[in-house]
Amino acid sequence: MPRAIREFQAPASGSANGIPRRFALTFDDGPDPRWTPAVLDALRATNARATFFVLGPCAAAHPELIVRTRAEGHAVGVHAYEHVRHTELDAKAGAADLDRALSVLERLDVRPEIWRTPWGVEAAWTRPTAAARGLRLVGWNADTHDWRGDAADTMLAAVAPAIEDGAIVLAHDGLGPGATRSGCEETVALIDPLVALARSRGMEPELLA
Numbered sequence: 359m360p361r362a363i364r365e366f367q368a369p370a371s372g373s374a375n376g377i378p379r380r381f382a383l384t385f386d387d388g389p390d391p392r393w394t395p396a397v398l399d400a401l402r403a404t405n406a407r408a409t410f411f412v413l414g415p416c417a418a419a420h421p422e423l424i425v426r427t428r429a430e431g432h433a434v435g436v437h438a439y440e441h442v443r444h445t446e447l448d449a450k451a452g453a454a455d456l457d458r459a460l461s462v463l464e465r466l467d468v469r470p471e472i473w474r475t476p477w478g479v480e481a482a483w484t485r486p487t488a489a490a491r492g493l494r495l496v497g498w499n500a501d502t503h504d505w506r507g508d509a510a511d512t513m514l515a516a517v518a519p520a521i522e523d524g525a526i527v528l529a530h531d532g533l534g535p536g537a538t539r540s541g542c543e544e545t546v547a548l549i550d551p552l553v554a555l556a557r558s559r560g561m562e563p564e565l566l567a
């Protein structure tokens with residue numbers, strides 16, 4: 359979505375012709391005690407940085423994974439407490455859900471600057487609610503559809519055309535609502551070839567915040 363590109367404010371990395379090429383990896387719906395460590399291991403193995411949009415209950419249950427994520431140089435954004443479409447919440451309930459997630463993170467000394475809403479859905483109240491808390495909304499424009507359980511090579515082929523300047527890749531390190539797979543191993547397997555593809559196109563994964 360064009361909005362995501364416009365809002366991509368990560369520091370630019372250099373490129374051969376001096377024009378910044380921007381690329382970011384993002385993972386939603388964690389942290390997950392089984393899959394987040396595997397994603398972090400894969401990122402470390404290829405020396406890549408990513409941004410994690412976390413769920414409040416998962417962060418509360420696995421604070422050590424939030425600590426590890428940040429210690430290894432990744433960014434943490436807020437996703438939600440309850441994974442509900444904003445169109446199904448009124449402004450008061452939506453703000454309460456966000457604040458509940460933020461309070462969990464604040465107890466972990468994390469104060470996110472970025473917010474990805476569940477399913478990327480926005481309601482009329484979403485932007486003012488974000489603005490009131492100093493949060494920048496972040497979407498995506500390169501969807502791995504990893505929740506479906508496709509093989510890593512299938513996902514790589516499907517997402518490859520979108521790996522270009524301004525790409526924000528959506529993947530998941532947890533099994534959120536709607537996931538039709540039983541694990542995130544193909545997402546883990548996708549990381550190395552996806553980062554290699556981006557690097558072959560002159561882009562280094564950058565943090566969104």
Ligand SMILES: [Zn+2]
Binds near residue numbers: 386387477
């Ligand atoms: Zn989600």
